[in-house]
Amino acid sequence: MKVSTSPKRPDPKPEPAPVVDEAAMPTNPMSQLLGPEVPETPEATPVYADTDAIQADSVYELAAVNTESLEPVKIPENAIARATHLRERMMTLKTHESVKALCDDMDTHIVANPLLKGPVLSILRAHVSSLMVTLKQHPEFDSVMIDKDVHNIMTFVMATRDEAVVLRDVKTDKKAKRGATKEVKAIKESAFASAFAAVMNAQMGRKS
Amino acid sequence: MSAMTRPIGVPNLNLHAVVTSHSIDATFESCPRRFEFAHVWQQVPEGGATGFAAEVGTALHEAVQAWARLALLPGRDRNHRSKIALNEGYKSLLRWWPWALEAASMAAKKTGIKQRSLGEAILLYEEIINAEFWESWELIPIGDFGLSIEIPWRIGFASMGTFPLPQGGLGYLARQGKIDFVLRNRSTGEVRVFDLKTTVKDERAHEAAYKFSGQGPDYAIVIASALGFDWRVHGLKMSYVVSNFASADGSEDATVRLYTYTYTPSDIQDGIDLKFERMNRMIDMAKKGHWHRRTHGCDSYGSPCPYMGICPRRDKPFIKAWFAFNDYEVRPRIYAPIWDLIA
Numbered sequence: 001m002k003v004s005t006s007p008k009r010p011d012p013k014p015e016p017a018p019v020v021d022e023a024a025m026p027t028n029p030m031s032q033l034l035g036p037e038v039p040e041t042p043e044a045t046p047v048y049a050d051t052d053a054i055q056a057d058s059v060y061e062l063a064a065v066n067t068e069s070l071e072p073v074k075i076p077e078n079a080i081a082r083a084t085h086l087r088e089r090m091m092t093l094k095t096h097e098s099v100k101a102l103c104d105d106m107d108t109h110i111v112a113n114p115l116l117k118g119p120v121l122s123i124l125r126a127h128v129s130s131l132m133v134t135l136k137q138h139p140e141f142d143s144v145m146i147d148k149d150v151h152n153i154m155t156f157v158m159a160t161r162d163e164a165v166v167l168r169d170v171k172t173d174k175k176a177k178r179g180a181t182k183e184v185k186a187i188k189e190s191a192f193a194s195a196f197a198a199v200m201n202a203q204m205g206r207k208s
Numbered sequence: 209m210s211a212m213t214r215p216i217g218v219p220n221l222n223l224h225a226v227v228t229s230h231s232i233d234a235t236f237e238s239c240p241r242r243f244e245f246a247h248v249w250q251q252v253p254e255g256g257a258t259g260f261a262a263e264v265g266t267a268l269h270e271a272v273q274a275w276a277r278l279a280l281l282p283g284r285d286r287n288h289r290s291k292i293a294l295n296e297g298y299k300s301l302l303r304w305w306p307w308a309l310e311a312a313s314m315a316a317k318k319t320g321i322k323q324r325s326l327g328e329a330i331l332l333y334e335e336i337i338n339a340e341f342w343e344s345w346e347l348i349p350i351g352d353f354g355l356s357i358e359i360p361w362r363i364g365f366a367s368m369g370t371f372p373l374p375q376g377g378l379g380y381l382a383r384q385g386k387i388d389f390v391l392r393n394r395s396t397g398e399v400r401v402f403d404l405k406t407t408v409k410d411e412r413a414h415e416a417a418y419k420f421s422g423q424g425p426d427y428a429i430v431i432a433s434a435l436g437f438d439w440r441v442h443g444l445k446m447s448y449v450v451s452n453f454a455s456a457d458g459s460e461d462a463t464v465r466l467y468t469y470t471y472t473p474s475d476i477q478d479g480i481d482l483k484f485e486r487m488n489r490m491i492d493m494a495k496k497g498h499w500h501r502r503t504h505g506c507d508s509y510g511s512p513c514p515y516m517g518i519c520p521r522r523d524k525p526f527i528k529a530w531f532a533f534n535d536y537e538v539r540p541r542i543y544a545p546i547w548d549l550i551a
Contacts, residue, residue, distance in 0.1 A: 078253040078514050078534070078535075079316065080309070080312050080313060080316055080318075080511060081253040081254065081256055081514065082253070082254070082535070083308075083312035083315065083316070084256070084306075084308045084309045084312045085254055085256075085308075087307075087308035087311055087312060088307075088308040091307065091308060125326075128302065129305075129307035129308075132302045132303050132305060132307060133307055133308065135303055136303050136304070150295075150299075153298075153299065153302065154295060154298065157298045157302070157330060160326055160327045160330060161327055161330045161331060161334075163327055164325060164326075164327020164328050164330065164331055165327075165331070167327070167458075168454060168458050168461070169458075170458075171457060171458025172458040172459070174458075175457050175458055175459055
C-alpha cells in the first residue's frame, strides 16, 4: 500500500546538552550529548536500568552494549536505505530534455539489438529503470513520452518476461538433473550395500 | 503529524494521532520500542525503512489496481482481458518497481531478491489478472472518491483517551488501512471486500496467515458502517486473492488462489477484543513513557533494526539529536480517509 510522505526534517540543532567532561569529548559531534544518563521519569523505568545506566563514549558503543548477546551484525544499520537513497538520486533525471534523450537512447538500443537478452537486456533495463524512477518522482515528464517510447517499454516488459521463463526452465532442468544424480547415487549405494552384505555374509559363512 | 480538527471554542490540546494498522501492529508485537521510534516519534531513515518484498508487493498492488480501473469498470461485461488495461498494469508495475532498492539489496547480497525478480513479478501479475473469478465482479463508484479501489479508512479511538507524547503534546490512538477492492457481483449484486496478497508462503500456511490475520474484523467494522449493515447479525464474507511467486528452485510456477471466508459475529468480536487489548498495552506504555525492548526483533533477514543505535537511550534531547545527526526524517505515514469513524 502507498503511504503519504512528508519531506520535513527535524531541526538538526541539538537541544542544550548535559554537562560533560570536556577532556573526554572526542571528534564525534554526538558525543557532546553523551552525559550521565538520568531517566526523565525514574519511576517509569525501575526494572530496565541495567543497560540504560551504562556509560559509553559513543552511540555505537551503546549499540554494541545492547546487542552483545546477539550474532555480530555484518551490515551497518541503514546501509541499504542510504545506498537506495543515493542510487535513486543518481538515477533521477532533472529536465524534459534529458528524459527525451534517454528515450531516444532506448530506441537506438532496441533498433540496434533485435535480440534483447543477457547483457543487451541489462543495458536496456538500466535505461528503463532510470526513466521509471524519474517518472515516479516527476509525473510531469510523462508528456515527453510518445507512442514509440511506450512501445519500447512494452518491448522491454516482454523481453524481461521471456527471460524469466527461460531462467525458470534452467532452474527446472537443474532440479531434474540434481534429482537424476541423487537417484544414480542412491542406486549405487544400494548396490554397494547389497554387495557388501553378500561379502560379509560369505566371510561369516551365512547365507545371504 | 495530523492534528485532530479543533471545534470552535475548544482549547488547543495539541492533539496528534498515533496511527496503527494491521502491519504496524506486527511491529509493536515484534518490539514495542521499535514501534515507539517509528510511529510515536515517527522517525524513519532517509530513503525509507521498508524491505524489498514489501516494495514489490506495493508495485504489484499498483499494477493490478491500474488494470482493474479499466478492466472492471461497472456495467461493462467480460472486459477483463482488455489489452489497454493489461498495458496500464505493466506500466504501473514498472513505475512502482523498487529499482534502486533492488540494486542496493543485490549489492548487499541479500537473499530472496531473485525469487521476486521483475520478470517473475510480470509473470505473477499476468497470473493474477487472468484469474477467472474477476469476470463475475465489477467495481463500484463511491461518491467523490471514485472507483472502489484502495479505499482509505480510519477509526479514531477517542474513547480510549490521550497520553503524553515524547516530543510534546498529547497523542490518541487511531487505526488506519486501505481496502484493496470492494466489488459487486455482476449477477447476484453481492458486495464483497477483496484483499490482494503477494507472498512466497507455502500453501499450507495460507489459512493460518490470512483467515486469522485479524484484518477481517477491521473490514467488518468499516464496511458495516459504510454500507449500513450490522456485522453483529450478519458477520462478514470476504475474499483473499493470494498470489504466490514461483518457488525459488523453479519447481512450482506462480499461482493465484482465491480464499473466501465467512467471519461469524463471534469471530469478529474476538478480533476486536484482541485489538483493544493490544491498544491498551500501547496506551499503558505511552503513559509510562517506557516501551519495552524485545531482542528477537533486532535483526530481520540480515538487516539490523534501524533504531539499534538509539535503542538503549531514554533521554529525549539525545534521541532527538541522534535522529537529526543520522539523517532520519519525520514520516507520519498517515493518509486521508474517506471512511472516517470515531470509536
